[in-house]
Amino acid sequence: MGERQLRGMTWGHRRAIDPLIATLPAFQRRHPDIAVTWDSRPLHGFEFTPVEELAQRYDFIILDHPFCGDIARTGALLPLDELVTPSLEQAFVGPSLATYRYENRIWALPVDAACQVAVARPDLLAKLDRPAPASWPDMLQVGEAARRQGQKLAIGLRGVHSLMTFFTACANLGRPCATDPTQPLIDRDTAKQAIDAIKALLAFCPPEALDWNSIELHDAMVAREDLVFCPAVYCYATYAEADIARPLRFSNLPGLIDSNPRGSTIGGTGFGISAHVKDRDAAFAYARYLTESATQKAFAAHHGQPARIDSWEDPAIAARFGGCYPDTRATMEACWIRPRYAGYLAFQAAGGTLVEQHLRGEVGFDALFERLSALHRSSAKPRA
Structure with missing residues (x-):
């Protein structure tokens, strides 16, 4: 020693x-x-x-x-x-x-x-005779095809991962959330568009999606035989290695409107x-x-x-x-940097819970929007 x-x-x-x-x-x-x-x-x-x-x-x-x-x-x-x-x-x-x-x-x-990128089970995607979707509308079509075969899309939205996906969706739309707590977090229309996109995805996912973090999402996609594609999860490239039982394959973030992968958190x-x-x-x-x-x-x-x-x-x-x-790489080069102000981590914890509760149907959109905005305004700490 x-x-x-x-x-x-x-x-x-x-x-x-x-x-x-x-x-x-x-x-x-x-x-x-x-x-x-x-x-x-x-x-x-x-x-x-x-x-x-x-x-x-x-x-x-x-x-x-x-x-x-x-x-x-x-x-x-x-x-x-x-x-x-x-x-x-x-x-x-x-x-x-x-x-x-x-x-x-x-x-x-x-x-x-x-950053958040897409991940697929290439063997299951091949059975649908479809490539990895490059946009949200393409992904929903894959979801329809998967449903007809008794299969599903996937996402991990437990706690903070709900907030990260919301952040990514807003930034991909070209209207990212504020990183300064003195500025409004996000406008209502963008927030609604982002949340609606996540809900459209959830309609093709198993209920457990709201219980998974990013590691659990990767583990589930490897272990199960019904999870075809996830559009946004923090990449764990090791799940594509040859020693994984069913290696996954990663691709660029599908854009909500088109194939532009910008804004991944x-x-x-x-x-x-x-x-x-x-x-x-x-x-x-x-x-x-x-x-x-x-x-x-x-x-x-x-x-x-x-x-x-x-x-x-x-x-x-x-x-x-x-x-x-x-x-x-294109997704990584076009990433968005989330807030880092002193006190932000309290917002991240509470905000993730709020978005998850909304996606579970426990909190309405109006309450979600108002409470997220208030949390953002109030979470900053003064310098010690």
Whole structure:
């Protein structure tokens, strides 16, 4: 073991933990005096546990970019601006790096890239003799064809995933939700159009769609024999790998009006360093290593989802993941960045519940629209 001990927290899926563990030996050969260990937690904890709390216990945190406002307010993480060289500035796919730039500081470095894209069971889609639909109207036609064969469309809309799909729909319509809580969240007509599109999809989905998060949606599509196509889910490219029982195939987000895949709500993860880290030089050495081209390509060899463009353009990586990266690149390049202001995470949690309740028929549209708008106005926190 190295004399300089560092400990990190990520989330519990092979896409997240496996590449971090698999790439440690190469780092420790280069830095034999530095020992890095990783813990993991469930997806829900990744989405909502405050970074400030984790930064008290861990040197590194794999995080979601909506925490940036709270990070800037509390100073929980070290700014990483000095690590971003001019070449690294241009190295990441889509707006991956931009998601971690807040108030003119960079609070994390992208190590994983993702957004909402479409996913299909190619064997079931082939039985319908249809390609992956490129627009919402095309998708509803696939839904009709699937229904005649006793099959279904799919989506994962539990909690926050309802809100993310709503965000994506609004942005794809060309009228994205506000990212500043001093501005109105969204106009009523756009909100209604987006919600109606989601409801039209739900008419072809099983009731369990409202119980699934993104991981559960992928698992269900692999395990079941009746889920043909999902238009919008955070991509887990590992489900296209050859060791999956029934590999899935990913494609660009179907546009609500036409085939333009713009506006997908970007996800992915970043690597942050606690402001309490005792060995800053060791932590920065590891940050540089994780963002190197070779390390990111090694991520892909161990079920990871790299954030660098050169990984997305690598033919061997494309083949390993069933063409996922070239087939979703247009969506990734046209992503929308959701709010990141301090206090936004409270809106995200409550807003996701509200949209899900509406889709379950428990809250009317008028109440949904008014309560979402009020939550957005009231959730921002003052600077500490």
